[in-house]
Amino acid sequence: QKEVEQDPGPLSVPEGAIVSLNCTYSNSAFQYFMWYRQYSRKGPELLMYTYSSGNKEDGRFTAQVDKSSKYISLFIRDSQPSDSATYLCAFGAQKLVFGQGTRLTINP
Amino acid sequence: DGGITQSPKYLFRKEGQNVTLSCEQNLNHDAMYWYRQDPGQGLRLIYYSQIVNDFQKGDIAEGYSVSREKKESFPLTVTSAQKNPTAFYLCASSMILSWVGEAFFGQGTRLTVV
Numbered sequence: 001q002k003e004v005e006q007d008p009g010p011l012s013v014p015e016g017a018i019v020s021l022n023c024t025y026s027n028s029a030f031q032y033f034m035w036y037r038q039y040s041r042k043g044p045e046l047l048m049y050t051y052s053s054g055n056k057e058d059g060r061f062t063a064q065v066d067k068s069s070k071y072i073s074l075f076i077r078d079s080q081p082s083d084s085a086t087y088l089c090a091f092g093a094q095k096l097v098f099g100q101g102t103r104l105t106i107n108p
Numbered sequence: 109d110g111g112i113t114q115s116p117k118y119l120f121r122k123e124g125q126n127v128t129l130s131c132e133q134n135l136n137h138d139a140m141y142w143y144r145q146d147p148g149q150g151l152r153l154i155y156y157s158q159i160v161n162d163f164q165k166g167d168i169a170e171g172y173s174v175s176r177e178k179k180e181s182f183p184l185t186v187t188s189a190q191k192n193p194t195a196f197y198l199c200a201s202s203m204i205l206s207w208v209g210e211a212f213f214g215q216g217t218r219l220t221v222v
Contacts, residue, residue: 006150008148032207032208041215041216041218042215043213043214043216044151044198044213045213046210046211049208051208088151092208093207094207095153095166095207096153096207096211098150098151099150100148100149
């Protein structure tokens with residue numbers, strides 16, 4: 001079983017839609033939960049991170065963690081064409097483990 | 109402006125050649141990392157360094173080598189022993205060794221074997 005599972009997509013939605021991106025994990029030792037955004041041919045940039053179950057909000061972005069189900073989500077409200085990118089979940093313990101990334105396109 | 113600079117942006121390697129990827133940071137960070145990114149596989153850790161003159165193998169170190177002679181520099185050599193080197197290589201740094209996502213990434217080097 002993979003430590004992290006992330007649907008690679010691609011996911012295409014119209015501008016203004018609510019986007020839901022998800023990852024599941026199997027390693028109970030993971031203590032930190034992160035979302036990165038990566039534009040084409042660029043390095044990833046950290047969007048959000050949290051270490052507890054529940055929701056964390058930052059502008060149009062909400063990160064949700066459910067440790068009991070080993071499931072994390074990223075919600076994007078009022079999606080914009082500039083949100084088009086690959087989104088990677090990542091998990092921290094004794095190392096950083098990344099999901100494979102979901103390619104997202106927001107259509108004007 | 110502070111940041112991480114990777115060079116070159118694109119690199120072509122012939123079979124059997126060693127190539128070196130450059131990574132320089134002016135953030136005064138102690139920790140530096142090298143990741144490899146392949147389609148459908150996310151990022152995988154090759155090597156990391158906590159301080160000057162010290163580095164540790166990551167999950168896929170075979171066929172790679174690094175050095176950390178200066179705080180600001182962490183070059184990666186892809187040797188001929190690496191059988192499938194075509195990939196996107198990312199360098200990152202953080203103030204201290206951290207697995208909580210506080211690392212800043214460079215813009216990457218795309219290596220292609222020809």
